Amino acid sequence: MRIAELSQRSGTSIATIKYYLREGLLPAGMATSRNQAEYSEAHRHRLRLIRALIDVGGLSVAAARNVLTAVDAPDLPTHFLLGAAHGSLVRPRRRDTEDESWRAARDEVVALVQRRGWYVDIDCPDVFHAADAVAAFRTLGQDDMLEAMETYADAAELVAAREVDAVIARRERARMVEGVVTATILGEAILNAFRRMAQQDASARRLVDPEDLRSTYAAEHG
Amino acid sequence: MRIAELSQRSGTSIATIKYYLREGLLPAGMATSRNQAEYSEAHRHRLRLIRALIDVGGLSVAAARNVLTAVDAPDLPTHFLLGAAHGSLVRPRRRDTEDESWRAARDEVVALVQRRGWYVDIDCPDVFHAADAVAAFRTLGQDDMLEAMETYADAAELVAAREVDAVIARRERARMVEGVVTATILGEAILNAFRRMAQQDASARRLVDPEDLRSTYAAEHG
Numbered sequence: 001m002r003i004a005e006l007s008q009r010s011g012t013s014i015a016t017i018k019y020y021l022r023e024g025l026l027p028a029g030m031a032t033s034r035n036q037a038e039y040s041e042a043h044r045h046r047l048r049l050i051r052a053l054i055d056v057g058g059l060s061v062a063a064a065r066n067v068l069t070a071v072d073a074p075d076l077p078t079h080f081l082l083g084a085a086h087g088s089l090v091r092p093r094r095r096d097t098e099d100e101s102w103r104a105a106r107d108e109v110v111a112l113v114q115r116r117g118w119y120v121d122i123d124c125p126d127v128f129h130a131a132d133a134v135a136a137f138r139t140l141g142q143d144d145m146l147e148a149m150e151t152y153a154d155a156a157e158l159v160a161a162r163e164v165d166a167v168i169a170r171r172e173r174a175r176m177v178e179g180v181v182t183a184t185i186l187g188e189a190i191l192n193a194f195r196r197m198a199q200q201d202a203s204a205r206r207l208v209d210p211e212d213l214r215s216t217y218a219a220e221h222g
Numbered sequence: 223m224r225i226a227e228l229s230q231r232s233g234t235s236i237a238t239i240k241y242y243l244r245e246g247l248l249p250a251g252m253a254t255s256r257n258q259a260e261y262s263e264a265h266r267h268r269l270r271l272i273r274a275l276i277d278v279g280g281l282s283v284a285a286a287r288n289v290l291t292a293v294d295a296p297d298l299p300t301h302f303l304l305g306a307a308h309g310s311l312v313r314p315r316r317r318d319t320e321d322e323s324w325r326a327a328r329d330e331v332v333a334l335v336q337r338r339g340w341y342v343d344i345d346c347p348d349v350f351h352a353a354d355a356v357a358a359f360r361t362l363g364q365d366d367m368l369e370a371m372e373t374y375a376d377a378a379e380l381v382a383a384r385e386v387d388a389v390i391a392r393r394e395r396a397r398m399v400e401g402v403v404t405a406t407i408l409g410e411a412i413l414n415a416f417r418r419m420a421q422q423d424a425s426a427r428r429l430v431d432p433e434d435l436r437s438t439y440a441a442e443h444g
Contacts (some may be wrong), residue, residue: 051362145388156417166370182362
């Protein structure tokens with residue numbers, strides 16, 4: 001197909017496609033004349049992956065290029081390919097890693113990882129992010145809220161197993177990477193929204209008189 | 223205590239305390255002379271709540287004032303007080319609610335709410351946020367990833383029950399509101415970080431040779 005058709009079928013403007021070609025994210029089409037090239041289904045799929053990385057994952061062009069290089073490296077074991085895609089989705093954050101209360105929080109998170117037997121890199125950004133939040137809870141004197149820590153870990157295992165199974169079921173490497181991006185970013189959005197709804201529900205069930213529940217929420221359960 | 227001591231004990235600058243006094247977030251102290259006032263433990267607690275709302279929850283001064291008004295309204299049932307605090311933590315987002323694929327996604331979320339029997343307002347922002355993500359999954363042709371929807375809901379129920387129990391156990395209204403803010407914001411950060419770690423773990427267990435698992439993650443499980 002010509003670039004115009006590739007644009008139309010992928011919903012990506014010609015200018016953007018040309019930009020990805022220049023930046024080396026999208027391989028060149030097969031030249032059919034001095035000014036024209038022919039693009040294949042492979043181009044359309046690659047374009048979809050690029051857009052998942054950049055539009056959904058929020059990756060920079062350079063970060064997207066790194067992930068695409070990993071997708072194309074036949075010797076890279078799949079676990080590390082998925083790890084590369086996953087790791088690229090983390091935004092770095094500044095923190096004082098020498099701060100004593102932060103270090104205590106980090107040790108707490110590492111202890112949980114070891115207790116659970118999770119195979120994760122204890123120096124990964126996710127451990128640091130969890131430590132940030134644990135340190136904030138403690139600084140605010142909200143230690144009782146941390147009693148939910150193990151429940152957070154239970155819930156995390158529950159969803160992660162399901163998501164990773166869905167990603168692996170795709171078999172094809174590029175499609176698996178797309179799955180990592182969408183599951184990580186959009187899955188997080190769904191989980192967070194559902195959690196807030198479930199909080200409303202749990203509050204209503206515990207604090208609203210059962211007689212009043214039906215009338216208050218008549219519209220929802222009409 | 224004098225304002226200087228209130229500042230020191232709360233870790234809030236005098237300028238910030240004066241700002242909260244001017245904005246009516248913090249009630250005036252008891253005047254002891256023309257230029258001095260005496261502050262109580264109640265002031266220190268209120269200050270802590272204000273900082274939870276503004277620093278952790280990211281609320282504007284106006285939004286924090288609304289929540290504080292709800293805290294002080296003796297006739298407002300606790301469920302609705304917590305709902306006011308909870309609802310204030312949502313950032314509004316622009317979306318095209320007339321878009322057909324968005325509406326289909328929203329119907330899907332509402333159907334899930336009804337299937338689960340969740341007592342939530344189906345016009346609340348959380349339903350809209352979930353619909354945004356579901357619509358994005360579908361637009362990207364990642365429908366298979368939505369098979370995890372019920373698992374997200376299961377995990378959401380699991381953590382929400384635990385969190386709401388911890389909040390209600392506090393009994394005192396202001397402390398409960400603080401708990402809603404920290405559990406909602408910081409709890410979300412912990413859950414999301416744990417989920418990403420659990421994804422790494424699930425991927426390692428499924429894709430890395432068991433013989434290699436120990437050596438690859440030796441540092442973590444030393």
